[in-house]
Amino acid sequence: MPADREEFTRRIALLAERLSQKGFDAALIRYPLNIFYFTGAFVDGHLVITKRAEVFLLVYRTLGRPDFNPVAEVIPFRSLKKLPVFLADLSIKTLGLEEDRLPINLYRRYQKLLAAFDLGDISEIVRNLRAIKSRYEIDCLKKAAEILSDAIYSFLPKLKPGFSELEAAGLLEAELRKRGHPAFTRTYGFGQELAYGHLLSGKSGVIPAFVTTGQGGQGIYGFPQGPSEKKIQPNELILIDYAGWHEGYMVDQSRLFYFGNIPQKTLAIYDKVLALLEDLEQLLRPGISVQKLYERAVLKAEELGISEYFMAHGPEKVPFVGHGVGLEIDEWPPIASLDITLEENMVIALEPKCHVPEIGVIGLEDTYHITANGPERLTLFPRKIISLLD
């Protein structure tokens, strides 16, 4: 069920408050996903939200959905030239733009057009607002987790040794698609790309990729990450690191599967990774710094004797152990050596992973809602290596 008007009204009020605090008269929002976040509308246009919580949606072409009535005054606006007059009429002088989204050539056009205004950056404000999830958003994330589990359960009986990773991925994705997945995974980081997630088998998992993820995978020429033509064999680990999706919100979950009897060495490393994750879960509370979480993970990996493998990505290590999730798969905050504090109602994924060259990736990933009473785990697939063809 889509968010109700109160959800958007609340988001707009929070933005207006932050704008006021930071000395902005208004925000000029251009990135479609952020327009969606504040209004529920996906539209090609500009969203103006003032510090008095007035909301105007200036649309180029059409709102897209004739039956949708957003929490905003919708104004057809075919030419940007009218924008300065429109803003001045609202007594706006200081205007915040999305400096993390606008490419410099587009930004320059605004600079020229809005020369009479003081332009600033609202990236951090929007990022921080989006990082704190509402009840509605948590419900979406829970539903996303359910759908992901359900899709995996329907997929597993269809998976056979001898399938290529790509063929297997296509079958899992068809299950997700049927359940409302857009076949699109929104990412935040510059140049990042991700499609659904990674289905990798055996040593595929330890092939590095350019993306900042828990693992890479061989992928295909022109998209060198994720599933490849490699055939899935008995007696190797199958990693399913996929995002569940509901109404725009994503959870991130990694689980392992195996055709055959799982070797003791694999099980022993898996148990250590699980112990590490359970140890981190103890610390997941509002007020802890993400640096402390990351350092604890590194220390625990040392204690458990898995440092050599921990968060490796080919010859290198990736310097994180998790990330925020929400409307984008790499939301605020990263769980890395950074001066950021977890807050109540943030949602983060933790993904401790060991890259064992002769085996593949041994790891898992769950998504958590941070509450004052500790973490609420949202992803719900069983946390064990599942032996197939039992």
Add this chain to the structure above:
Amino acid sequence: MPADREEFTRRIALLAERLSQKGFDAALIRYPLNIFYFTGAFVDGHLVITKRAEVFLLVYRTLGRPDFNPVAEVIPFRSLKKLPVFLADLSIKTLGLEEDRLPINLYRRYQKLLAAFDLGDISEIVRNLRAIKSRYEIDCLKKAAEILSDAIYSFLPKLKPGFSELEAAGLLEAELRKRGHPAFTRTYGFGQELAYGHLLSGKSGVIPAFVTTGQGGQGIYGFPQGPSEKKIQPNELILIDYAGWHEGYMVDQSRLFYFGNIPQKTLAIYDKVLALLEDLEQLLRPGISVQKLYERAVLKAEELGISEYFMAHGPEKVPFVGHGVGLEIDEWPPIASLDITLEENMVIALEPKCHVPEIGVIGLEDTYHITANGPERLTLFPRKIISLLD
């Protein structure tokens, strides 16, 4: 078969020549897809190409592919601080950046770091180079078209009335995935999103969306374009507007399918759209302006009596009739009212589409290689409305 070294050497030489012409000493390329275009490597880092065609790949973490030997000197480069010294040592003073890709907050970091250099924009240079395809690229596009046709042929016997558009899309996409599709469709335009393409049935086709495509579709809440929960019924048009993919290159193709006897009115409009497309094909030669192509399409639609429906997108019309394709689905040039001339070896898609409110989208789309002898059509699925369950 991935591109050979000569392909990259040639691209680099052409870039070096353009840099020289435009007064740049070097290009600093940061966008992964552009790094791939010039070197074949997908990597998190910086690519420096000088006007003397020297090539340095400064990588943050790892090249990703230990067995891959790009046409570049690969230098681990963990800190940006060394960049100015590195560039100065190469006697670089004037440096071109990708102003169409870099968000302003990232660009500002370069401005600070590279204060001693004259910074300029290489967006147009790269865009124009990429618009002209090599033999290798044309071969990739042909292969992409073959794969797309092949996937559709395998999918059609599985398609049944009563499937939701999403379920049907999942089955088609599984066929594409098995044949090497990354489940990712690269787009260029700011804020544009596309997943594979659009599989729409009946009146779904005429539901507008915020993206600049030939049609929208209901989609799902949070991704309001493309396939939806709507069930595919007998006696309605099924539009399959999908991108075929091979080694990074995409062709764009739209075809129509129908369970039942196709009504005369639908066939009559389809014939007119096909006539319009065939008319445009006559003009597809190096030297024609895209404006002339677009105006001809509009004029021809009037002559044929389909103006009312032509390129409508809900209550509005979209002001184009095609677009370049290649590594991104919306490459240079757009076929719209713009002062751009078609050149030999450009590859463009033409997609005349009629939005008929009581029927849906009646249209088709093909991808063409522009040659001195006229257009070479790359997409090869039969150009007729295919009646299923014949």
